[in-house]
Amino acid sequence: MTAQPRPVPEASAQPAIFRLSGVVKSYGPHNAIDHVDLEIRPRELFTLLGPSGSGKSTILRAIAGLIGIDGGSLTIEGRDVRNVPTHQRNIGMVFQSLALFPHMSVFDNIAFPLRMRREPQGDIARRVAQSLDIVRLPKIAERRVHELSGGQQQRVALARALVYNPKLLLLDEPLGALDKRLREEMQLEIVRLHREIDVTIINVTHDQVEAMVLSDRVGVMSDGKLMQVGSGEVLYRRPANRFVADFLGRANVVDGTLRIDGAGPAVITPGGARIAVTPERQIPDGRRATAILRAEDIEMAVPGDSGSPGLGGEVTLRLFEGEAVYYEIAVPGIGRPLRVASRTGEIPNGAKVRLTWPRDKVWAVAEDSDG
């Protein structure tokens, strides 16, 4: 089951610029894209997030027309583009390998799409210079591609994909191979470009931080299916299912049965541990459900006396990570140790602790919403 898309309020009134409905792409018995519905609004920066092999790049390639689709429809500005060849779709795309033409200068690379459109010579020179200005790389037009640094190549690839003002820009993990610092720099660059020019962007990544930092909305994919679409915050706080919860951030997903009694709703594990939750929509009493508990939402204290509230457990792992200290706590009645991120980290390995959390920080989803 795919979750209801949770629209970003301020953009919801605008009609979609781009729409996928019921799109299917199969390789033999396997569906690489499995009945995906998606609407992208004008000027949106949308990210498809998922592990490798989840079908996110396949969707991008289908949008670009590099592969055909086996079912469903694909419309850009209301026009069905299923039978429109790639070179007529007027889409900008940046590939992970960047795919800059190695035998051409920077100028010729960026001029390529303009020459294919038979623009006048004078216009080409002006627009190439303009687009190099936009990506803040003036004065390198005559260089060869291999003389540029990694970051400069990224910017040239962006300039080449934007110089003909495509309505839609597709980014197929172009930042995937960069080191952390350069990646963060390019992320800011993309956000800045998106703010400055009139373009709708669909980005693909397996990096959840990149997805949440960059995007207006994120779509989480798994096994060819679109699991949930929403703002990064919604996905993080209110995941539609186990997969989304587990994939984003560091969550504890604890399976059990939902019970609603005098103390409010709670997930009771087969081992008898009780986790107070705020359930998703209406999960009926007695239904199998999963409690989702973020590592950073758990408070941990050394018990003053045995009457303190919360779950009791024992520290089995303590890892210093810099900004936080990561703990694993074995709790009786819960199969997997609970993961806790503590800012202070004063509690040593092996200590007996009690774990508490605000009930409204703990979300629960019914088990069959896993898709």
Next chain:
Amino acid sequence: MRGPVIRLSLAFVILLVAVPLAIVLVASVSGGERLTFPPESLSLNPYRALVGNDEIRAALGRSLIVGFQVVALSLIAGVPAAIALVRFRFRFRFGLGIYMILGVATPLIASAFAFLALFTQMGALGALWPISVGITIVNLPFLMFSVASSLFSLDPRLEEAAATLGAEGVQTFLFVTLPGIMPGILSGTLMVFVLGISEFVISLLLFTINIQTLPIAMFASMRGPPPPEVAAAAGLYVLAAVLVVITLTSLKSTEQFFYRAD
């Protein structure tokens, strides 16, 4: 480079390769009226004799014509075939690849016999082109492998990028694919050209007295004491080979420089 055994065997290999090259080059600048080895004095007499010998000079011209014909035929047939074998999925693709290798693996004398039978039947003997066709057929795989390996190392995303940027199939081929495989085409072309100008076995069966190519003319003139111009012709072959090897290695490094796998 450690160990005396490795050093010794390397020295031996270097020597082995050097022997024919050295003898040919030294003989081609010998000074005497007749070829002796080692020569008594050095001069450019053999090359002057080559220029003065109409028969050898005409044979050299014919060999060059054969070389160019082989290049033209190989490019026309080989480049599209190599692209098809690498890029398209079709039935018998793998079998066809193996079949192409057969052309190289078949002993030349067997192929030459087949060509002789065929061209005699057609009444085509006495022209140069049957020789060129024969040489092309047995050497085509060299060009195809060279083009195919270039194409293998060409990032297929380059062609996809060209399409997203608005290039039609033909434009993508002309402006992206072709420049990308140019190193492979050039090195393959050089290879088949050298094989074309120096081919012996097929020429031996298909030549008539009016269309001797250079290797045949050299062979014919060596039945007696070898005249100096033969040494000069051999020297030219060695020089051509050196040029080709230098060009090929520099092409190879250019190619790796531009199209190294990520």
